[in-house]
Amino acid sequence: MLIRRLQDSAADAEAVQTVSRRAFTALYGPPPAGQDPRGSVMRLARTRHLAATDPGGCWIAEQDGEPLGIALSLRREGVWMLSLFAVVPKAQGKGVGRLLLEHAAGHGRGCLRGLFCASSSPAAARRYRQAGFTLHPTMKLTGAVDRSKLLDPGDIPVHLGGPAHTHLLDSVDRRLRGAAHGPDHEFMRAHFEELLVADTLAGSGYCYRDGGVVRLLAATSKRIAARLLREALARVPDGTEAQLEFLTADQEWAVDVGLELGLTLGTAGYLAVRGMKPPAPYIPSSAFV
Numbered sequence: 001m002l003i004r005r006l007q008d009s010a011a012d013a014e015a016v017q018t019v020s021r022r023a024f025t026a027l028y029g030p031p032p033a034g035q036d037p038r039g040s041v042m043r044l045a046r047t048r049h050l051a052a053t054d055p056g057g058c059w060i061a062e063q064d065g066e067p068l069g070i071a072l073s074l075r076r077e078g079v080w081m082l083s084l085f086a087v088v089p090k091a092q093g094k095g096v097g098r099l100l101l102e103h104a105a106g107h108g109r110g111c112l113r114g115l116f117c118a119s120s121s122p123a124a125a126r127r128y129r130q131a132g133f134t135l136h137p138t139m140k141l142t143g144a145v146d147r148s149k150l151l152d153p154g155d156i157p158v159h160l161g162g163p164a165h166t167h168l169l170d171s172v173d174r175r176l177r178g179a180a181h182g183p184d185h186e187f188m189r190a191h192f193e194e195l196l197v198a199d200t201l202a203g204s205g206y207c208y209r210d211g212g213v214v215r216l217l218a219a220t221s222k223r224i225a226a227r228l229l230r231e232a233l234a235r236v237p238d239g240t241e242a243q244l245e246f247l248t249a250d251q252e253w254a255v256d257v258g259l260e261l262g263l264t265l266g267t268a269g270y271l272a273v274r275g276m277k278p279p280a281p282y283i284p285s286s287a288f289v
Contacts, residue, residue: 003099006058006072008051013044015060015067016084023086027121042191046287049187050074050083057107061087061096069096071104074288077179080108081289082116082272085124092123101127113178114274117246117286125270133272139255139265141244145233146262156227161197161206162189168199169206172218176279177289184288188215196231198224207232208285212240216285222253225281229257246271250280 006012017040025031050072051058057073057080069087073080082104087097108114118128118135125135161169163186170180181188189195192210198219205219207228214232219225229244236242242263247254248271259265271278 001061001063001068001096003059003061003103005055006047006051006060006070008048008055010044010048012051012060013047015062016047016070016072017044019060019067019070019088020084020086022088024119026089027119045191046083046187047072049184053183054107057104059100059103061091061100063091069100071100073104073107074184075108075111076182076184077174078111079113079115079177079179079276080105080111081114082118083287083289097123097127101131105131113276114272115177115276115279115284115289116272117284117289118270118272120269128270128272131274133274135270135272136248136278137267138245138269138271139247139251140268141247141255141258141263141265142241143263145236145242147234149261150230150234153227153231156198156200156224158196158198158228158231161195165195165197165199165206168197168204169218172204172206172220175220176218176282178276181288184285188285188288194235196228196235198228200224205281207283209235212236212242214242214244214283216288217254217281217283218279219281222281226253226257229254229283230261233257233261244283245269246284246286248278248280250278251283253281254283 054074059071061069068091072084073082173180192208196207198205203220205224207217208215209232
């Protein structure tokens with residue numbers, strides 16, 4: 001078996017897609033029919049983005065040219081994050097995942113803090129605990145937005161953001177999770193439908209929305225966070241299901257907004273942290289945390 005660094009190439013991006021599809025289909029079942037092809041394009045682009053920005057954190061395991069497992073990680077200002085980890089079913093339980101995580105974790109050597117979104121896989125959870133991460137069970141909100149419950153926005157203005165707001169976004173990131181997203185904001189602006197920004201004397205925040213999915217939300221107060229979330233859900237197109245994932249118990253403000261607007265609450269996965277508390281008020285990005 002060969003474990004090598006992932007290359008910024010179309011072939012390696014496709015290999016990552018193949019491994020993750022096989023691994024997560026075994027865990028969750030096949031994806032829904034007619035899934036938006038934009039999601040596949042975004043995942044391929046995410047792989048190449050991280051292979052370019054964090055070559056020391058992205059690894060692939062192969063045997064006779066067949067991809068068996070992948071680990072994509074990133075390091076931002078002293079925080080190490082795992083973006084994607086998957087091993088195909090036939091290679092599980094044979095040490096492939098352990099070796100991949102060891103290689104990826106080497107990219108975070110010297111980082112005092114760690115943070116990532118984890119699936120509900122029991123085997124993966126065991127590895128994360130052995131690596132010293134605290135696993136916070138998370139909730140998800142899904143469903144159609146009840147537009148009759150959308151309230152008057154009040155006195156916190158929300159507007160579309162762009163490159164000029166990068167310093168504001170990074171400032172909020174550093175306050176909440178101790179590290180800016182840096183180059184990841186450029187990727188998210190390019191691939192997600194819109195960036196919403198709130199900037200007042202009382203505080204600031206931002207939110208990325210992509211169709212019905214709230215991809216990332218960070219704010220300096222629960223009040224601003226709730227306002228951004230309401231605005232994002234109000235912009236979900238008619239007939240599109242809204243979705244928020246990886247909400248820890250610290251994000252009750254988001255749970256309250258979602259339930260008030262008719263979404264359904266469920267449980268799925270973990271937020272894994274080491275050397276820090278779960279950021280709040282915050283809805284993490286599974287790709288860039």
